[in-house]
Amino acid sequence: MEALIPVINKLQDVFNTVGTDSIQLPQIVVIGTQSSGKSSVLESLVGRDFLPRGTGIVTRRPLVLQLVHVNSEEKKRPSEDEEHAHVEEWGKFLHTKNKIYTDFDEIRQEIENETDRVTGTNKGIIDDAIHLKIYSPKVLNLTLVDLPGITKVPVGDQPPDIEVQIREMCLKYIANPNSIILAVTSANTDMATSEALKFAKEVDPDGRRTLAVITKLDLMDAGTDAHDVLMGRVIPVKLGIIGVVNRSQMDINKRKPIEEAIKDEAAFMQRKYPSLASRNGTSHLARTLNRLLMHHIRDCLPDLKTRINVMASQFQQLLNSFGEPVDDKGTTLLQIITKFAAQYCNTIEGTARNIETTELCGGARICYIFHETFGRTLDSIEPLGGLSQLDILTAIRNATGPRPALFVPEVSFELLVKKQIRRLEEPSLRCVELVHEEMQRIINHCGTQELLRFPRLHDRTVEVVTNLLRKRLPVTNSMVENIVQIELAYVNTKHPDFADASLVSALVNSKEELRKQQRNRSVGPGDHGFHSVQAAENKPAKEVAVGKSMLENLWVSPATPISRKLSPREQRDCEVIERLIKSYFLIVRKNIQDSVPKAIMHFLVNFVKDNLQSELVSQLYKTDFFSDLLQESDQIGTRRKEAAEMLKALQKAGHIISEIRETHVW
Template sequence: MTKHRFCMMFRDNIETQVQEMILSYISNPNSLILCVSPANSDLATSDALKLAREVDPDGRRTLLVVSKLDLMDAGTDALEVLLGRVIPVRLGIIGVVNRSQHDLNTQKSLDDSCKDEQVFLQRHYPSLASRCGSRYLARTLSRLLMHHIRDCLPELKTRVTVLTAQYQSRLNSYGQPVEDHSATLLQIVTKFATDYCNTIEGTARHIQTSELCGGARICYIFHETFGRTLQSIDPLGGLTELDVLTAIRNATGPRPALFVPEVSFELLVKKQIKRLEEPSLRCVELVHEELQRIIQHCSAYSTQELLRFPKLHDSIVEVVTSLLRKRLPITNEMVHNLVAIELAYINTKHPDFTDAAQVSASVNSERQRHSLCLSLQIQMGVVFVLSSLSQAEAGDGGKRWKNEKMPSEEKGPVPGFGSPNKAVNLLDTAVPVSRKLSTREQRDCEVIQRLIKCYFLIVRKSIQDSVPKTVMHFLVNFVKEHLQSELVGQLYKQRLLQELLIESQETAQQRTEVAQMLEALKKASNIISEIRETHLW
C-alpha cells in the first residue's frame, strides 16, 4: 500500500520533475539547446519551445528539430517553418523523418531508413533536402558542439584555474587533520599571541578600514576621549564665591585674618583635584574594553585555525579575559594612587606656580600695608579719646564718672543683646546667599580662585600625561609581554591536548566537500588540457 501510494505521488508529480530537470541543464549559458517538436502539432503551443524561450529568448543557442514530417495532414507541409519564417532561431531549423513502429518491427537498418528519408525530402522539400535529414542533423550537431567548445574553451580554462585556486585556498584554511597534538596546540597559541600583539602595534595582516581597532583605538582613547574630557573640566566648576569665602573664614578661627590663609587654598584645590579621578578610571575601563575586543578580532580575522577547534577557541578567550580581569584592579589602584599623590602634597613651590604665588604675595602685601595704616589710625583715635577724657575728669573732679553707673548695673536689657528671656541665636553663622561681598572679600575670593585655577591646570596636565603611561605599563604592555606564557602555562597540558583539539563537525564536513570539489576541478583541467585545438576546426 505504501509503495503504491509512493508511485501515485511520483506519477502525479512527474511533469514538474521533468520540467525542473530540463531547466537545470538548459539554464546553463554554456549549454546548447536541442529543441525537438513534431511537425503534426501546433508549434505555437510546443512545450519544448516554451522552455527554450524562457532561458534563451533570443534563440542564440537553440537548434530546432522538426520531426515526423511524413505524418502531416494531406495538403499541408512545414516549408514555412523550415525556412525560419515562423519561429526564429539562430542555430537553424532541421526537419527529419522518424523511424516508424513498422520499421522497428521489421528491423529495418539505419542506412535504409536514411535512404528512404532522403527520398521523402527530395519529393516534398527538394529545395531543403540537402539541409534536412538525420545525417545532416548529426553533422550539424557535431559542428556546433566543436565550435561552441572552441569559443568557450578559453573562458572555461580561466574559470577552472580560478576556481581551483579558490578551493585550494579554502582547503588550506581548514588545515590538515591533526597528527601531532602538542605541536599543533603550541603553533596555534603562538600565532594567536603574535596576532594579538600585532593588532595592538598596528602591524597585523588584517587591518580594518571601517573603524579604529587595537592600538589605534587605544591611542584615540588616550589623546581624544580622555584628553577632551580632562580639558572640559572647569578648574572652578562647582565652586562659588561664597564657598571660597566660607572656607577662608573657617580657616581663620576666632580671629579676623589679615592675610588669605593657605589652609583654605589647600582645602579647596584638593576638592577640585579629586574630580580628576573619575575620568582617569574611566580611561582605564575603555582601554580594558578595547583589549577585550581585540580577542574577537583575532579570532575572526587573524587566526582561522581557531574556527576548527571551538573548545580551544573558548579556552583561549577565557585565559586572555582572565588575564585582563586580573590586571584591571591593579591598574585602577595605580591610577587612584596618581590622584592620591597629587592630593598628598600641594607643591606651592612648583615652577609653573610661581607667578600665581607672586600675585598672591603682592595682594597680601597690599593688604598688610592697608592693615597697618588702619591700625595706626585706630591707635591715634584711642589716644585722642583718652586725652579728652582725662581733661574732662580733671575739670569736674571726677564726680560725673563716679556717680554714673555702668550699663550692666542698670535695670533692663543690655543695649544690643535684647531681653534676658530671649537671647540671640549665636549658632546661625551661615553666610547669606544674596549678600553682596565687600571689596576685601571680593579680593580674597579672587586670589584664592586664581591660585586654585593655576594649580589645578598644573595637576591636570600631569594627570593627562601620567595616566596613559600608567595604563600602558600596568595593563597593555604587561598583557603583551605575558600573554603567550600565560596561554602556554594554562593550556599546554597533556590531559587537555585531546580535548582542546577536537575539530568541529561543520569544519570537517566543509573540508570534505571542498576536497571533492577540488578533485573534480583538477579532472576538468586535465580534460581541457588534453583537447587539441586542431580537433576543433
C-alpha cells in the first residue's frame, strides 16, 4: 500500500499539466488561523526552512506541496550534471518546469516572487495554487495543501471582504470529499473557539476525515496542561488529536536546525506528557498523516477509477464532435453543403432528426401561418366593413346619371364589390412576408456541427440562402398580387354560388310589402302581430322556399346609417346591393384563401427546396474558395487542442491507476 501515495502524486502531475479541477484527488488540506503555527508544522514535516515568514497574511495563494521520499542509498539525482550529482534534497516548481532548486532559501524566495507576480504587492489573496515538489530521504510521501490563515479583520491594504474570501477558499478545498482536513489550533487558545475546527465541522460534521493538530504546547500558561485536549475529552475528533511543539521565533531567527527542534520536542513530551509522548510530536504526526492518506486513497480509488473512465469517454465524444483535420477539402465542402441542404428541406417536410419541441418551426410553422394566421385574418374581414349606407346610395346614384333608375344599376354593385375585394390584398402579402421570415429562420435550425466548425463557410451559406429567398420574394409577391387582380378583372355574376340578383330583389320587395301590411293593419290587444307573421308564412310556397334555400345566409346587419331617413325605395336598393356584395365577397375570399398558400408554396417554398443545393454548389464549390471557406475558427481549434490534451491526460491517468494491483491496495 506504500505505492499508493506516489501514484496519486503521478496523477497530480498529470492533471497539473491541463489544469483540471474536475478530478478531486486525495490530499491533506491544512487550515488554521494566522499565527496558529501552520508554517512551522509544515516545515517540521519537511525538515527544512522553506516557507515565507512575516506579519499578517503571508500565504496569499494555496501551496500544493508534494513530499516525495527518496531512498538515501539509491537516490535518484535531479540531473546528470556535476553540480547536482551529490544533492540529497531538492525542490521543483510546476511553473518553472524542470528547474532544480537545491537552496531552500531560494525556494522561499521563489514562492514570494510567484505570489507577488499573480496577486500583486498588496495583501490580497487569489485562488491560483503554486505547485511545489520536495524530494528528500527525510520525508514520508505526502500531498498537502497550505491555505491562507483564517483572519477576521482586514489589516493595511487588505480588501474589506478578506474574511469572506479566505472562508470561501478554505471551504472550497476542505469540501472535497477526497481530502483529509488538518485543522491546526494553538494550545494557548480555547479549543471551543477554534476557527479551523469550526470550518471542518461545516463540511465534515461526523469528523470522519478531520485530524486536529495542537501547536505551541510549551507556551501554555503555567499551571495548565493539554491532557484533556490531547485525550479528546474537550472536543472529540475521530481521526485523533496530535500535539506538537513549534520552534520559537528566536529559534527561527537563529536558524536552529529542525532536527534539533524535533529532539527538543521529544524531550519536552517525555517530561511534560510521558504517558502521551509516543502518540504526539512531529514524527508521529508525519507517520499518522502518511497512514491516513494511504488508507484514504485506498477508499477513494474505486470512485476515482470510475470518474476518470467516464470523463475520458466524455472528452473522446467531445473531440469527435470537433471533427478530424481536413485532408480532401473539396469532398468535405461538398459533404457539408449536401448535409445542410438536406437538413433544411427535412425541416420544412417535418422529417428532421432533431425535432423542436418548444415551438413550431419549419413546415409546421408555415402550415400554421396558412391556416391559422392567414385564415383567421381573412375570416375577420367583414364583407361590408368600412362601407356605409351613404357610400352605397352614392354609388347607386352616380351609376344612374341624370335620370332616376327603375332598377338597381349593376355598375354600382361592381364598383362597390371591387372596393371590398381590394381589402384582401394586404393580408395576402403579409402572409408571403411571414412565410419568408420563417424560411429565413430555418437556417438557424440547420447549423450543423460541421458548419459551425467553419465560421466563414457558415456565413457564406447563410448569405447564399438569404439571397435566394430575397430573389424569390418579388416573384411571389407579384403572383399574389395577380391573384387579387384576377378577381378584380372579372366579376363573375354567373358563378354557381352567387345569389341571383332578381331573387334577391324579389325577396327584398316581399319583405318591404310585408312591412307595409304590418303598418296598415291594426293589431288588437294580446295579438302582438301574430296574424301578420302568419300571413307572411302563408305566402306562396315557391317564393318562400326559394328565399330560404338560396338567400338565407345573405342577411347582414344594418350598415352605417346616414344623416336622414331613407325612403322605402332607397332602403330597398341599399339592401339589395348589400346582399349581393356579401354573396360575391364570400366567394372571392374563399378563392384567395385557397390560392394564396398554393402560390406561396409553388413560387417560394418548393422553389427554394428544389434549387437550394444547386445554388449552394454553384456559389460556393469553387477551388479558389476551398481554403478560405474551410478555415476553422480559433475557438474550435483551441477547444480541440484542450480536449485532446485532457483526453491524453485522462488516458495516462487511467493507465497509471490500472497498474495498481489489488494486492498492493490491501
